[in-house]
Each structure stands twice: as C-alpha cells, then as structure tokens.
Amino acid sequence: MQNILITAADNKYNKISCRRNKMNTPDFRNYKNAEIDKTIDAAMTSLRTITGNSMDLNIMNVKICSVSCALVSIEGMISTSAMSELIFRPIMELSAQKSKGNSEQVFDFLTKESLLAAERKTVFNYGDVIQFLFSGFAVIFVEGLSKAVVYGIQGYDKRSVSEPASEQTIMCAQDSFTETIRTNISLVRRRMKTPSLRFEMMQIGKRSSTDVCMVYMSDRASSDAVDRLRKQLKGIKLDTVLTSGYIEPFIDEGFGSSVFSQMAYSERPDMICTRLNQGRICVFVDGTPFVLICPSLFAENFQTMDDFAEKPFYVTFMRWLKYIAFFLAVAFPGLYVALASFHPEVFTLKLLLNLAVSEESTPYPLTVEVLVLMLLFEIMKEAGLRLPKPVGSTVSIVGGLIIGDAAVKSGLVSAPLLIVVGITTTSSFVIPSLYQQTAILRLVYILVGGGSGLYGIALCTVLLMININSMDDLAVSYTAPVTPFFSKGIKDVISRRSFRSYEKTHSTIKEYKLDEKGGSQ
Known part of the structure; x- marks a missing residue:
C-alpha cells in the first residue's frame, strides 16, 4: 500500500515538475535545482517524493495569521525543547496578536521581525531544503511563496567531550575532539x-x-x-x-x-x-x-604537547629516546637476523656461544622464527584492539606470556630471540603515529637481513631515505628542516627551544617551502 502511495506521489510530482519546466526530466533525482512549489500541498508532495515518504519525515500543517504554513523536520535530528521555545511559542504569540495577514507579512516575521533561532537562512530550491533538513534544521514553508526559511535547532544525540584515547599527555589539556x-x-x-x-x-x-x-x-x-x-x-x-x-x-x-x-x-x-x-x-x-x-613533517612524529610543559633538557633526552625507539622498532629484528646469519664475528665469544646453543635447539631457520613471532604479535595486538577493553588487555597479556613461555620451552624459538622481539614490540608503541609504517618496515628489514645480511639492510635503508626525501606535498619537504637544511628549525628537531626565543622569532611552515627546482627558498 505504501508503494502505491509513493508511486502516486511520484506521478503527481513529475507532472507538476514537467508542467512548470523546473526539471529537464521527470526523474525526482534531479530535485537539487528545482524551485520550491508555491502551494503547500505541492511542496509537501514533492518532499515526500524526494525522500521516498520516509518514516522519519515529520510534516506539521499550521496556520499563522490565517496563512497556511508547514513545519518540516527530521525525527531525531532536532531538539524538541528548542523547537517549542524558539518556534512554537513566538508563532502562537503572533497568531494571538494578529488574526489575519498575508504570506509576505508572515515570511517577514519569520525572517526579519523575530529572533527564532541563531542559525537562520532563506532557501529557494529543494536541494538546499534537503541539505538543511538532514543536517538537523527545521524548515517552514509559507503558502503562495516559492521559498522557505530554515532554523538551526539541532538536537541529535552526540558524544560529549572526553579524554584523548590515542594521544595521552600528563601535564596538558585532557579534552579531545568528538564526532560533531x-x-x-x-x-x-x-x-x-x-x-x-x-x-x-x-x-x-x-x-x-x-x-x-x-x-x-x-x-x-x-x-x-x-x-x-x-x-x-x-x-x-x-x-x-x-x-x-x-x-x-x-x-x-x-x-x-x-x-x-x-x-x-x-x-x-x-x-x-x-x-x-x-x-x-x-x-x-x-x-x-x-x-x-x-x-x-617527519620530525613532528617525535613531538608531543608535554614537550611544551617540561624542562628543555628533559625534552631533549626524551626526544632522542624516541629516535632510538624508532630505530629499534624498525631495524632491530632485521639487524639481529643479519648479524647472526652472516656476520657472527661482531658478537663476543661468550655471547656467540650462547646464541649458537639456543639456535641449535630450534627446528626452523632464524628468519622464519622472527617472522612467525612478529606475525603472532600482530595477531595478538589486533585481537586486543578489537575486543572490548577489559577483555582485550587480558588477552594480550595472557596470550603473550603463555605463547612466549610455551614457545621457548617447546624449542620452537630461542630465548634470545624472544628478548629481541619483546624489545622491538615495546619500542613500537613509543611512537604510535608511525605504528603502521614500523610494522611493515620491520618485516621488510627481517626479510632483507635474512636474505643478504648487512648489505641488504644498507640497501633497504638507502631506498627508504630516497623515498622519504622525495615527499614534498604542498611544496614542503617531509624531511625539513634536516633536508633541505634550515638552521632556524633544526633546534626543534634535536631539542626544544625556550619560550623566550619564541618571543623573538616564530617560525612557520612557509619557511620550509621549496622553490620550483626543488630547493629551499
């Protein structure tokens, strides 16, 4: 039955649109530039047609000073209390004071002579009407006018401002953005x-x-x-x-x-x-x-808001600690595999003997062991991330302890390798903004280290540096101010400038802009 009503409304809307040449075709999808119908009945029929007579479309027919009007809104998108205070009450007071009027007088009251809402705008086509309706606005149509007025009285449910989940700080603000x-x-x-x-x-x-x-x-x-x-x-x-x-x-x-x-x-x-x-x-x-x-910039991944609330010498220490953690998260497993497989002479005799004894008891090559452990860690990390927080943290901790201990006791992996993987995974969480890159680069370094030793590590590093230095989005090099070198900004890479220096000079990203040839300006 509902489909029959919608079809009938479609036919009526198409006839009206074709007769008035508001649309090139009788397809209701071309509504965006169609002018608003002057009669309330035709305008409401058009709205029902465009929205497919959706159940959340609310239409209230009212009379303001003996002029037929229609108040349209979307259920759940507006504040009922705001609508009562800002729209219903002023309109009722106007109707009580003035029993008769014409369409232009009513529209002037809605747009010029009252303060019904802070956000108010006049629209002339159905495209704008639909856009505002689905954004939480209320729309009032007036009989005899091919225009409508919209009011911003949004009242949909939204999450309140809460603490940041992924960028924790100690001495800075504890609010974060929401979905609104x-x-x-x-x-x-x-x-x-x-x-x-x-x-x-x-x-x-x-x-x-x-x-x-x-x-x-x-x-x-x-x-x-x-x-x-x-x-x-x-x-x-x-x-x-x-x-x-x-x-x-x-x-x-x-x-x-x-x-x-x-x-x-x-x-x-x-x-x-x-x-x-x-x-x-x-x-x-x-x-x-x-x-x-x-x-x-690449260097900004190692900076946090806490850097501006702590002593410069401590910020310098923590910044270099993050650089070391990034190196360990990316290259430490691959470097260990390369040295143990191709360059054992770099280890001391006692350490080399311990590594040899540990690896003899494992059935798989060192490269395979590292890859398996890293993949298991990524699986546990993903499981802990997707599960509810109370369960996810338990799964990650218990799973890591049980799997790690059982793998060493069963002889599947060596104990030194488990230490290397533990240091690597812990270091990867120090720079959360680069976790995706470190996870993939770590596997690449393991493969090239196990395949060609330090030569592969060096070649992979050179290719990575070429790739990073080639990034210059919006005419700004990703590796600035290191390459190209900018003396004014290099201090913020290795340390943190004092606030007294910010009083004298304040650098912006425009100073790192490249010229047309790719060099610094």
Missing part, C-alpha cells in the same frame, strides 16, 4: 581568539553531503597552499565520505607511492592550535574525532 564537527570547531575557536583564524565549510560526497571544514590562519598559512588544498577538496567526487581517510588519498600526492604520509592526524585541540599557529592547514570531517593536518 561544530563542537570540534568551537574547541579550536575557544583557544584561538584571533580574527585571522578562518573556517571554510563545504560539503563533500554526492550522497552523504558530509560537512568538511578547512581551517587555517590567514597570516600564517601560505595562500598558494590554501588555494591548492581547497581545489583538491572540491574536486573529490566520492559518493560518501565518512572519515578523514576517505579524502586523504585525494590531497596526499604521495599516498600510493610512499611508505610514510605527509598528512598527520590528531584528536587534541591544543595540538591542532599549535599546528595552525605554525602555518598548517587542518581539515575537519563531520563524523570523525580525528583532524587531518596538512602538511606534516
């Missing part, structure tokens, strides 16, 4: 009270029409980079955009050819404000708590 883009924007604006902070909202996704906001500081960011990123975002033709990962391949030029990415993510508002002050461009996507930072 306007809440995230307010968290940034609350910290950066400067008029140079710009927010540019756009919709990406043919079907999802996801709100995407490009944020930058006009006096810090490069105007060329802003124009280029804006063009890349508007050129995305995906049907749906649900997370920042959907748009990253379209704005990261080396996404498919480089191991690393020049786009960074952060769920911390204070980190985003820091990057904005350095001239970066950030991209907010509605529905995800992680904000995209364009462009990022």
Whole structure:
C-alpha cells in the first residue's frame, strides 16, 4: 500500500515538475535545482517524493495569521525543547496578536521581525531544503511563496567531550575532539581568539553531503597552499565520505607511492592550535574525532604537547629516546637476523656461544622464527584492539606470556630471540603515529637481513631515505628542516627551544617551502 502511495506521489510530482519546466526530466533525482512549489500541498508532495515518504519525515500543517504554513523536520535530528521555545511559542504569540495577514507579512516575521533561532537562512530550491533538513534544521514553508526559511535547532544525540584515547599527555589539556564537527570547531575557536583564524565549510560526497571544514590562519598559512588544498577538496567526487581517510588519498600526492604520509592526524585541540599557529592547514570531517593536518613533517612524529610543559633538557633526552625507539622498532629484528646469519664475528665469544646453543635447539631457520613471532604479535595486538577493553588487555597479556613461555620451552624459538622481539614490540608503541609504517618496515628489514645480511639492510635503508626525501606535498619537504637544511628549525628537531626565543622569532611552515627546482627558498 505504501508503494502505491509513493508511486502516486511520484506521478503527481513529475507532472507538476514537467508542467512548470523546473526539471529537464521527470526523474525526482534531479530535485537539487528545482524551485520550491508555491502551494503547500505541492511542496509537501514533492518532499515526500524526494525522500521516498520516509518514516522519519515529520510534516506539521499550521496556520499563522490565517496563512497556511508547514513545519518540516527530521525525527531525531532536532531538539524538541528548542523547537517549542524558539518556534512554537513566538508563532502562537503572533497568531494571538494578529488574526489575519498575508504570506509576505508572515515570511517577514519569520525572517526579519523575530529572533527564532541563531542559525537562520532563506532557501529557494529543494536541494538546499534537503541539505538543511538532514543536517538537523527545521524548515517552514509559507503558502503562495516559492521559498522557505530554515532554523538551526539541532538536537541529535552526540558524544560529549572526553579524554584523548590515542594521544595521552600528563601535564596538558585532557579534552579531545568528538564526532560533531561544530563542537570540534568551537574547541579550536575557544583557544584561538584571533580574527585571522578562518573556517571554510563545504560539503563533500554526492550522497552523504558530509560537512568538511578547512581551517587555517590567514597570516600564517601560505595562500598558494590554501588555494591548492581547497581545489583538491572540491574536486573529490566520492559518493560518501565518512572519515578523514576517505579524502586523504585525494590531497596526499604521495599516498600510493610512499611508505610514510605527509598528512598527520590528531584528536587534541591544543595540538591542532599549535599546528595552525605554525602555518598548517587542518581539515575537519563531520563524523570523525580525528583532524587531518596538512602538511606534516617527519620530525613532528617525535613531538608531543608535554614537550611544551617540561624542562628543555628533559625534552631533549626524551626526544632522542624516541629516535632510538624508532630505530629499534624498525631495524632491530632485521639487524639481529643479519648479524647472526652472516656476520657472527661482531658478537663476543661468550655471547656467540650462547646464541649458537639456543639456535641449535630450534627446528626452523632464524628468519622464519622472527617472522612467525612478529606475525603472532600482530595477531595478538589486533585481537586486543578489537575486543572490548577489559577483555582485550587480558588477552594480550595472557596470550603473550603463555605463547612466549610455551614457545621457548617447546624449542620452537630461542630465548634470545624472544628478548629481541619483546624489545622491538615495546619500542613500537613509543611512537604510535608511525605504528603502521614500523610494522611493515620491520618485516621488510627481517626479510632483507635474512636474505643478504648487512648489505641488504644498507640497501633497504638507502631506498627508504630516497623515498622519504622525495615527499614534498604542498611544496614542503617531509624531511625539513634536516633536508633541505634550515638552521632556524633544526633546534626543534634535536631539542626544544625556550619560550623566550619564541618571543623573538616564530617560525612557520612557509619557511620550509621549496622553490620550483626543488630547493629551499
């Protein structure tokens, strides 16, 4: 029965649209540029047709000063209390004061003579009506007018601001972004009270029409980079955009050819404000708590917000400790396999004898042992990540202890190798932003180390350095300020400048911009 009603509504809508030449074809999918019907009945029929008479479409027919009107909303997307206070009460008071009026007078009251809601806009086509409806706005149609007014009274359920889950700090702010883009924007604006902070909202996704906001500081960011990123975002033709990962391949030029990415993510508002002050461009996507930072540098993966709350000498120590941890997470297993298989002379005699005795009791080659242990670790890590938190942590700890102990006692792996794997896996968690890269590079180093020794390790390192140095998204080298060398920013790589030095000079990402030949400007 419902299908028959929808079909009848489709036919009526198609006849109206064809008769008034508002659409080129009688297909209701071409509604975006169609003007709003002047009569309430025709407008409501068009809305039902466009939405397929969806059950969450709420239509309330009312009379305001003897003029027929319709209030349309989407169930669960608006605040009923806000609607009662901001719309129903003023309209009832107007009707009590003025019994008669015409359509223009009613529309002027809704748009000019009242403060029904902070967000208010006039729309003239069904495309804008649908966009606002599905964004939590209420729409009021007035009889005899081919336009409508929308009010922002959103009231859908959302997660409150909570502590960051992936970027823990000790002495810094403990709030993080949520899945609501306007809440995230307010968290940034609350910290950066400067008029140079710009927010540019756009919709990406043919079907999802996801709100995407490009944020930058006009006096810090490069105007060329802003124009280029804006063009890349508007050129995305995906049907749906649900997370920042959907748009990253379209704005990261080396996404498919480089191991690393020049786009960074952060769920911390204070980190985003820091990057904005350095001239970066950030991209907010509605529905995800992680904000995209364009462009990022390799050295920034070893920096945290706690660096700005601690003594410079301790920050220097921790920064170098992270560099060592990154080396151990990537190359330590492969280096161990290469030395034990091809260059045993580097070990002391006592250590070499212990390694030889341990390896003699294992049935598989050293390279196979390391690969098996690393793959088992990745399986346990993934299981602990996907399971509920109370169960996941227990599975990871108990599984690691039982499997590790049983593997050594059964003679499948050697005890020294288990120590190497333990040090490697622990080091990989020191730099969580580079975990994907370290997990893959670790396996590559194990294979080349077991296949050709230190020669393979050296060759793999050279190829990796070439790949990293070739990244220059938005005309900024990924390895700056090391290569090309910038003396002003090199101190932030090996240490942390004092805040007194920030008073004198403040560097931005524009200083690392490359010229047309690929050199530093």
